[in-house]
Amino acid sequence: MDQEQSVENVENKQSPVKNEAWEWIKALLIAAALVFLIRWLIFAPFIVEGPSMEPNFYTSERLIVNKIIYSLRKPERGEVIVFHATKEKDYIKRVIALPGETIKVDGDKVYVNGTQLDETYLKQALDKAAKEGHPYNMRNFAEKTVPEGTIFVMGDNRSNSADSRDIGFIKYEQVVGRADLIFWPFGKMGLVHFK
Template sequence: MHKSVNSKHRQERDETLGRVIGSNLLSLLKIFLACFVLVYLTINFAVRPIHVSGQSMFPTIEEGDFALSNAFSAKFQEIERGDIVIAYENKQMHRMIIKRVIGLPGDRISCKDDKVYVNDKALDEPYLDNEWANGIRDTVDAFTEDFTEVCLQEDEYWLMGDNRINSRDSRDFGPFKRSQIKGKDALVIFPFHKIHIPK
């Protein structure tokens, strides 16, 4: 009789332990799913982080900078010429790059004699009037190499880096679709001593 009671208690204890473990695992799964959904919504509808690799936006944004971009604006607001954006390099690699919008849907883009033309008018680019760009112009023929006219179709954007001599952009990849643009504007938050909003 005593042995039967002990066996019953042991069985009940094992069942209780099993329920506790199962309940804890279920709670952990719920927390994991909630975190996953929160991260997904944040990245796709709030902010898009990027760690800058390369010098294509120097000196506006430097290699090693960590920035946050506005994913909501990229998805729901107009993309304008001069905007700094984060985009997928292409749909296969899913590598994020940070560039500046030069051409909008329907534009005709070309470059001649170190001047970018949009619809036959020279584009004003104050972000290229800096010590770095002007120093390069003193040593080479052109800061922005010539390229023949490109006609953008509906839903196509022409993106280029501010450091034109060291940037792989639409001149290499061709136009970008709106769906490839995942962030608009940027806030550099690291290194901390360089926190700023690039223009």
Template sequence: MKDSSYRENKNKKPEKEKTLIQELISTLLYIIVITSIFLCIRLYIIAPVSVEGASMEPTLQDGDHLILNKVSDVDRFDVIVFPAPEEDGKQFIKRVIGLPGDEITFQDQTLYINGETIEEDYVDLSKVSDSDLQSLNSDFNLSSLEGVEQVPEDSYFVLGDNRVNSKDSRSFGFISRNNVTGKTSLRIWPLDRLGFIDKSND
């Protein structure tokens, strides 16, 4: 009886070791799968992004944290993220004003798209002096800026909501559709302003 009991206990040890190894492998595979899914989501679908600077005030504030959607189509007045022209490693956040084929004119502090007056509720320059408005937010059209009448195919014309403190298409020109990282409409931080970013002119 002793010999038989000894043989049974001896046979159980390798089985326990095998079960432990199987559990470790299973856990490792689970971690790999979850990590891969997370990386794919971040790379191809959504990702966090933070705001630096004041170019999108009052809509977005310095330090705001947003969720970037990488798969949705871009429409007029969407807020998009793209690599900063001529500034390696930096991202810009701006609002799409002109789509391919649009004619853009800004005159007497009023925006016109295809001849239609646009009420820009997202812009607040009430505290800016008249002299600064004239010098920092002066009249323009696409012809004076880029020598063309319309936004080119597969391109966007973008502006910051803070027109007197924004480096945008007025200085660096059109943004290629292929260079758009994604668009954002959801703020997740700070908590007291958690929610969707208002999009005017829908």
């Protein structure tokens, strides 16, 4: 009788431990599934490489890219996007012109449909170059119309960027998402400004 009682007591003592362990395992599995869904379907980290987006983004800065926004709507002018430039390489650039619009780059002036863009995100760089007595951008682009289903993108470092002036118009299918947040370095942490 005493043996039966002690076996029953051991089982009762192990049961809460087993239950708690199972609850922890379930919680960890759910957390892992959420991380997977968020990481692969909604947001993705991106590391800036190269000088093409200076002075707004620098090499080794880490960004959060919103991968779902463009399934809800199309990219808009001024937004900073990440896209597949090649099978192995993703680029980060700024949307300048949209489908059906004409685009022309003449020195530091960018024209969309014949109207000069007010690029506030480049104001300090343009002013600095003007003070130093030279143009900020030394690469022009003859006027062309952006084909349907594509966008025209440029790096903020206009003279040192491989962008639509070189690689052509970017198809919507190439776009990974919009850069929404800088999370490294901590001193620069914050939302990405588009205009």
